[in-house]
Amino acid sequence: MALKTAEQYEESLRKLNLKVYLLGEVVSSPVDHPIIRPSMNSVKMTYALAQDPQHEDLMTATSHLSGQKVNRFCHLHQGTEDLVKKVKMQRLLGQKTGACFQRCVGMDAINALDSVAFEMDEKVGTEYHKRFVKFLRMMQEEDLTVDGAMTDPKGDRSLAPNKQADPDMYVRVVEKKADGIVVRGAKAHQTGAINSHWILVMPTIAMQKDDADYAVCFAAPADAEGIYYIYGRQSCDTRKLEGGDIDVGNKQFGGHEALMVFEDVFIPWENVFMCGEYEYSGLLVERFAGYHRQSYGGCKVGVGDVLIGAAALAADYNGAAKASHIKDKLIEMVHLNETLYACGIACSSEGRRTPSGTYLINLLLANVCKQNVTRLPYEIARLAEDIAGGLMVTMASEQDFKHPEIGKVIEKYFQGVASVPTEHRMRILRLIENITLGTAAVGYRTESMHGAGSPQAQRIMISRQGNLEQKKGLAKQLAGIKE
Amino acid sequence: MKQIGVKYCGGCNPEIHRRELVDDLALLFSEDWGLETGDPSEPWDIAILVCGCPVACLDRPETRALARKWVLVSGSMVDLHPVPMERLAMVVAEKLQELVSCGKGESS
Numbered sequence: 001m002a003l004k005t006a007e008q009y010e011e012s013l014r015k016l017n018l019k020v021y022l023l024g025e026v027v028s029s030p031v032d033h034p035i036i037r038p039s040m041n042s043v044k045m046t047y048a049l050a051q052d053p054q055h056e057d058l059m060t061a062t063s064h065l066s067g068q069k070v071n072r073f074c075h076l077h078q079g080t081e082d083l084v085k086k087v088k089m090q091r092l093l094g095q096k097t098g099a100c101f102q103r104c105v106g107m108d109a110i111n112a113l114d115s116v117a118f119e120m121d122e123k124v125g126t127e128y129h130k131r132f133v134k135f136l137r138m139m140q141e142e143d144l145t146v147d148g149a150m151t152d153p154k155g156d157r158s159l160a161p162n163k164q165a166d167p168d169m170y171v172r173v174v175e176k177k178a179d180g181i182v183v184r185g186a187k188a189h190q191t192g193a194i195n196s197h198w199i200l201v202m203p204t205i206a207m208q209k210d211d212a213d214y215a216v217c218f219a220a221p222a223d224a225e226g227i228y229y230i231y232g233r234q235s236c237d238t239r240k241l242e243g244g245d246i247d248v249g250n251k252q253f254g255g256h257e258a259l260m261v262f263e264d265v266f267i268p269w270e271n272v273f274m275c276g277e278y279e280y281s282g283l284l285v286e287r288f289a290g291y292h293r294q295s296y297g298g299c300k301v302g303v304g305d306v307l308i309g310a311a312a313l314a315a316d317y318n319g320a321a322k323a324s325h326i327k328d329k330l331i332e333m334v335h336l337n338e339t340l341y342a343c344g345i346a347c348s349s350e351g352r353r354t355p356s357g358t359y360l361i362n363l364l365l366a367n368v369c370k371q372n373v374t375r376l377p378y379e380i381a382r383l384a385e386d387i388a389g390g391l392m393v394t395m396a397s398e399q400d401f402k403h404p405e406i407g408k409v410i411e412k413y414f415q416g417v418a419s420v421p422t423e424h425r426m427r428i429l430r431l432i433e434n435i436t437l438g439t440a441a442v443g444y445r446t447e448s449m450h451g452a453g454s455p456q457a458q459r460i461m462i463s464r465q466g467n468l469e470q471k472k473g474l475a476k477q478l479a480g481i482k483e
Numbered sequence: 484m485k486q487i488g489v490k491y492c493g494g495c496n497p498e499i500h501r502r503e504l505v506d507d508l509a510l511l512f513s514e515d516w517g518l519e520t521g522d523p524s525e526p527w528d529i530a531i532l533v534c535g536c537p538v539a540c541l542d543r544p545e546t547r548a549l550a551r552k553w554v555l556v557s558g559s560m561v562d563l564h565p566v567p568m569e570r571l572a573m574v575v576a577e578k579l580q581e582l583v584s585c586g587k588g589e590s591s
Binding site for chain 2: 053054055056057058059084085088089091092095305
């Protein structure tokens with residue numbers, strides 16, 4: 001089976017024995033939990049669209065391993081065309097879900113690990129790439145969702161992993177055995193973890209010699225013995241428990257993050273892709289972060305498309321669509337959104353081949369892309385709130401709207417343009433609320449800031465790759481400076 | 484029944500409703516024409532390349548190899564010529580009719 005249907009994906013999740021805590025309780029069936037299910041629906045969309053002739057050109061690719069059609073989320077980029085299609089696919093999925101569809105981290109992890117493992121084997125004589133390719137074959141054949149897990153809790157940021165008061169602040173190897181390793185620690189804010197079949201753990205920073213036990217990369221089934229998850233809260237998340245479909249803003253789709261805990265988890269050697277080669281941890285982080293910074297030039301743009309559409313509808317429903325300042329604000333939103341897309345396309349088009357054959361994005365442009373993503377969605381959100389008006393956050397509840405008596409009052413006083421039902425106006429304002437400060441704001445705002453690395457991480461990379469000396473040379477030549 | 488192939492671009496930011504266009508086309512066809520998606524076992528005689536925008540990213544040699552004659556829809560353009568949105572299906576149907584009856588006019 002190279003492509004799972006959406007239904008097969010959902011059924012495959014039901015077979016997992018995940019241990020998930022949410023709101024102080026163990027969740028018996030994550031797929032069916034009203035807070036979790038919308039996020040599962042978002043991942044499910046990555047399977048559904050791959051079956052649709054209208055979208056298969058973006059959603060699928062031909063495996064370089066088997067020659068079979070595979071989901072693009074399981075594919076290694078074989079050229080710049082693949083890199084461009086990745087961004088377009090992400091924009092499409094952002095448009096269809098209005099949320100984080102979570103599957104990108106795994107795709108970005110396999111692409112980063114492929115080239116790093118290959119180069120590590122060439123230099124050090126290890127056999128990590130062979131093991132990785134075996135894992136990748138399984139991922140492609142079974143159309144798996146893999147959670148790329150990078151971010152450690154990190155404790156005291158001023159201290160190296162081996163200097164932390166609690167040594168578990170970074171995932172580490174606590175025991176090496178003949179048949180594998182035992183790992184302990186945690187990965188924080190793991191996007192899509194509860195909707196994943198496997199997890200692919202990577203180090204979170206460039207390690208030094210004393211941190212060799214922390215330079216570890218491995219894959220594990222999401223329900224492996226010793227792994228459990230503590231589900232992250234989102235603003236307005238308990239609205240999903242109210243049973244309505246207006247106040248949630250986006251009833252069908254969402255995203256999620258979780259704390260993933262490893263309590264002495266055994267990993268067989270065949271699933272270990274780095275163990276102590278600390279010199280390569282930084283390269284893996286750099287490449288994963290680069291791919292993931294590219295990703296944001298697609299997914300956030302797709303959600304931005306939804307938000308711009310919602311803001312334009314809010315203006316229509318308010319009767320303000322013809323006001324010149326509203327038109328100008330919508331133009332600005334489009335301009336900002338397409339700027340992000342331009343960055344995503346640019347870093348893809350300027351990609352390059354690595355020794356393993358997998359293509360890497362242009363790292364400078366990918367970091368510029370993500371740096372813009374830390375800013376522009378906030379401005380797009382601000383403009384959406386401006387256009388929506390204060391009712392977005394002062395509006396009565398769905399229960400009141402549906403109340404036999406006061407519902408009529410809400411119908412009357414929350415009416416905008418007479419031809420538009422009040423309910424439509426409420427729905428579109430709740431959607432804007434959802435993206436700008438509700439559950440989806442986790443993905444659209446704060447994840448834009450900190451996901452794939454906080455703003456300063458990109459500035460460091462831009463500084464390294466900015467080629468300042470060449471620019472000085474240009475200036476000296478034109479200024480007639482001879483040395 | 485004569486089968487006409489349909490290949491869609493991925494649809495990341497379409498300027499037209501691609502599925503509606505194809506549905507409209509189906510209504511315009513005579514009963515002995517049928518539309519077929521997927522990859523053909525043998526190249527189609529005629530096919531429509533339905534791209535949502537003028538970039539037409541699906542218009543690549545490997546796609547072109549799937550049929551002998553093509554009509555290219557790229558946003559509101561047919562074979563690179565702008566067409567009023569409301570006439571899009573009609574113009575595509577006319578192009579297909581030309582290809583069927585004359586056996587010529589492969590689009591560039």
